[in-house]
Amino acid sequence: MFIDITNHLITWLILFGFFALSSRGLGTLGEVLRSTGMFLLEKALGPAIDFAEGKPGSAARTWIVLSSLWLFVSVCFTFLGIWVGHDQYALISLTGWGYSPSSSTLIAAGTAVGLYGSVAMAVIGASLHVFPSLCGTPGGLPSERNGTLVAVPWTLGVIILFIAAHNPDPFGIDITLAAIATMGLAYSAIAVNLLIAFADRTQSPREPGWLLILAIVAGPVSVLVEFLMGDTNPIAEPWIVLKLYGAPFFLWSVSALALYSAALGSRSPLWSRTLSGTVLVGLVITTSAYQSLDGGLFSSLITQNASIPDVSDSSRMFGTFLVALSLAPMLALSANIIATIRTSGKSPEITNGMAILVASSFSLVLLWFLNYSLRSPSFVGFQTYEPLLETVELMTMWLFMIPMSMGIVLHLYPTITNRTLPAPERTRQGYWMFVTAVSAGLLCTFISESISLSVTEIDIEATSSLAERFAVIGSVLFYGAVVAVTLHTLNIVRGLFHGKILQNTSQSSRRIESYTINSSTSIRSILAAGADVETVLVPASDTDVPGAPTEL
Amino acid sequence: MSVVFLADSAADIDVFLQADAEPESSWVFLALGIIIALLSLTIYSIIFPGQNLPVISDLDTFGSLKGQVWLFILGMLVGGLMILSTLLTEVTRE
Numbered sequence: 217m218f219i220d221i222t223n224h225l226i227t228w229l230i231l232f233g234f235f236a237l238s239s240r241g242l243g244t245l246g247e248v249l250r251s252t253g254m255f256l257l258e259k260a261l262g263p264a265i266d267f268a269e270g271k272p273g274s275a276a277r278t279w280i281v282l283s284s285l286w287l288f289v290s291v292c293f294t295f296l297g298i299w300v301g302h303d304q305y306a307l308i309s310l311t312g313w314g315y316s317p318s319s320s321t322l323i324a325a326g327t328a329v330g331l332y333g334s335v336a337m338a339v340i341g342a343s344l345h346v347f348p349s350l351c352g353t354p355g356g357l358p359s360e361r362n363g364t365l366v367a368v369p370w371t372l373g374v375i376i377l378f379i380a381a382h383n384p385d386p387f388g389i390d391i392t393l394a395a396i397a398t399m400g401l402a403y404s405a406i407a408v409n410l411l412i413a414f415a416d417r418t419q420s421p422r423e424p425g426w427l428l429i430l431a432i433v434a435g436p437v438s439v440l441v442e443f444l445m446g447d448t449n450p451i452a453e454p455w456i457v458l459k460l461y462g463a464p465f466f467l468w469s470v471s472a473l474a475l476y477s478a479a480l481g482s483r484s485p486l487w488s489r490t491l492s493g494t495v496l497v498g499l500v501i502t503t504s505a506y507q508s509l510d511g512g513l514f515s516s517l518i519t520q521n522a523s524i525p526d527v528s529d530s531s532r533m534f535g536t537f538l539v540a541l542s543l544a545p546m547l548a549l550s551a552n553i554i555a556t557i558r559t560s561g562k563s564p565e566i567t568n569g570m571a572i573l574v575a576s577s578f579s580l581v582l583l584w585f586l587n588y589s590l591r592s593p594s595f596v597g598f599q600t601y602e603p604l605l606e607t608v609e610l611m612t613m614w615l616f617m618i619p620m621s622m623g624i625v626l627h628l629y630p631t632i633t634n635r636t637l638p639a640p641e642r643t644r645q646g647y648w649m650f651v652t653a654v655s656a657g658l659l660c661t662f663i664s665e666s667i668s669l670s671v672t673e674i675d676i677e678a679t680s681s682l683a684e685r686f687a688v689i690g691s692v693l694f695y696g697a698v699v700a701v702t703l704h705t706l707n708i709v710r711g712l713f714h715g716k717i718l719q720n721t722s723q724s725s726r727r728i729e730s731y732t733i734n735s736s737t738s739i740r741s742i743l744a745a746g747a748d749v750e751t752v753l754v755p756a757s758d759t760d761v762p763g764a765p766t767e768l
Numbered sequence: 769m770s771v772v773f774l775a776d777s778a779a780d781i782d783v784f785l786q787a788d789a790e791p792e793s794s795w796v797f798l799a800l801g802i803i804i805a806l807l808s809l810t811i812y813s814i815i816f817p818g819q820n821l822p823v824i825s826d827l828d829t830f831g832s833l834k835g836q837v838w839l840f841i842l843g844m845l846v847g848g849l850m851i852l853s854t855l856l857t858e859v860t861r862e
Binding site for chain 2: 285288292295296299300303306307695698699702705706709710712713714
């Protein structure tokens with residue numbers, strides 16, 4: 217049996233064990249990991265490693281730029297998929313070239329590229345920069361060259377996945393597995409690189425860092441548990457690969473990076489430590505059930521024909537309870553990001569990604585309710601809202617996953633590339649266009665499909681022209697996202713060459729340990745004096761010694 | 769740190785209850801327009817239930833674009849070429 221309560225419990229136990237052991241330092245294991253890992257990452261690759269440059273930040277930059285390019289491909293194919301949904305002969309003229317995709321094929325291709333090309337590459341690129349910073353790893357990422365080099369097999373995997381979305385077995389064999397294996401190779405190297413950074417840490421990575429490292433570790437742990445506990449054969453059951461790239465990898469890491477970006481981008485400390493803890497524990501406990509009970513966004517992508525396995529009633533109850541409980545970490549994540557960004561008292565800046573982080577945090581809660589209400593019948597075996605789920609998945613991706621990753625990229629871009637984006641106005645236009653186009657376009661598509669479903673269910677002969685009108689409006693509006701992503705990608709690419717070079721002030725402007733307040737003082741003047749969130753404010757009265765002259 | 773709550777005083781009435789500016793007239797007309805439009809729609813649906821709106825219902829919002837996906841694909845190709853040309857020219861620029 218695929219899903220089993222025991223498997224979940226063992227997975228959590230191993231993750232908790234990893235957390236408990238590593239929070240005290242990896243000890244001897246760290247030494248072994250460091251030497252073996254560095255050998256695997258650099259020397260074992262032989263001359264191939266010399267193809268990549270090892271400048272600081274080069275790995276993160278490579279992954280993030282590639283993620284922006286994939287985003288453009290993704291939005292184009294998703295738009296075409298939505299269009300062909302109401303105009304099935306739109307691309308009929310391409311049949312002469314042997315290309316006649318259906319709407320679901322185009323959407324699957326766009327979604328696969330969007331998730332594994334854009335979101336995953338943005339997440340990995342950002343992690344390669346953020347995680348060593350959070351850990352205070354001396355020298356940053358242990359192997360920049362390997363981090364840069366493995367972007368190649370991952371990109372190759374995404375290309376194969378893109379082809380597989382059109383035709384999974386062009387040569388009589390399932391090439392999806394080849395894509396997963398290629399990406400798995402890159403994933404292993406990234407995991408080792410980050411684990412070495414973790415082993416070399418000089419400080420606790422705090423909640424976002426813990427969530428990030430657990431996101432990297434959870435996939436392999438989950439796969440290991442499946443092998444140990446069951447008679448799973450990954451060749452016969454490709455569904456297991458979802459364990460590797462499922463909810464932990466995408467959801468946990470995006471959440472961790474969004475928390476990091478919200479705090480540093482708004483220059484405000486995270487609003488609530490309790491909420492950060494709730495996100496960390498809540499996501500680990502509850503969302504691991506997503507991929508077991510109903511894969512949803514993740515299961516329908518890389519294994520389109522895979523069926524969700526039969527599960528026992530007790531497992532269904534257990535899983536349904538966990539999925540319902542996952543509202544708590546979602547609310548905590550959303551509230552923490554929004555409150556942190558709003559703490560600064562200003563409107564969220566669009567140019568550094570804060571505004572899009574707020575927008576996607578708002579949509580996260582709405583999307584959770586939409587997902588839960590429409591998916592809950594399928595938890596107990598009914599396919600009531602099955603036709604609507606494809607649009608719900610699109611909404612989850614284009615209103616949460618992709619905007620979050622865009623916000624993270626916009627925030628980290630200047631730090632990683634050491635350059636600013638060349639056209640802030642273009643970023644603002646892109647933001648408004650993207651948010652409006654995606655929300656309005658997909659809402660219209662959703663309304664159209666709801667009308668069609670209602671008409672079908674009541675089994676009447678009448679055809680609804682209203683559904684078709686909404687479908688056309690939805691697809692035209694969604695085209696705004698294509699324009700917005702074009703602006704975003706152009707900005708990212710041009711920024712590499714034309715962005716204003718930033719002065720490196722990270723260490724030179726540091727700052728005072730304590731600040732004595734003698735009289736009423738504005739916070740601005742305290743900050744201008746070089747204080748930061750760690751500076752201790754000391755009232756003048758505390759420095760007075762009774763009987764001694766007043767200190768000036 | 770404590771938060772200080774101040775009691776209302778008579779002096780506050782003059783300060784806070786007297787607006788000292790007006791919104792731009794365009795916003796007033798916009799708000800009025802939206803309210804009138806909504807009211808008209810409601811009244812129409814009560815007086816003529818189930819009937820299409822005159823003129824507006826005959827407008828084919830984006831329907832005429834059906835079959836015109838190539839216009840959009842052209843836009844995508846232009847966007848893709850802009851990205852590609854930026855990459856190529858910037859990388860090879862001396």
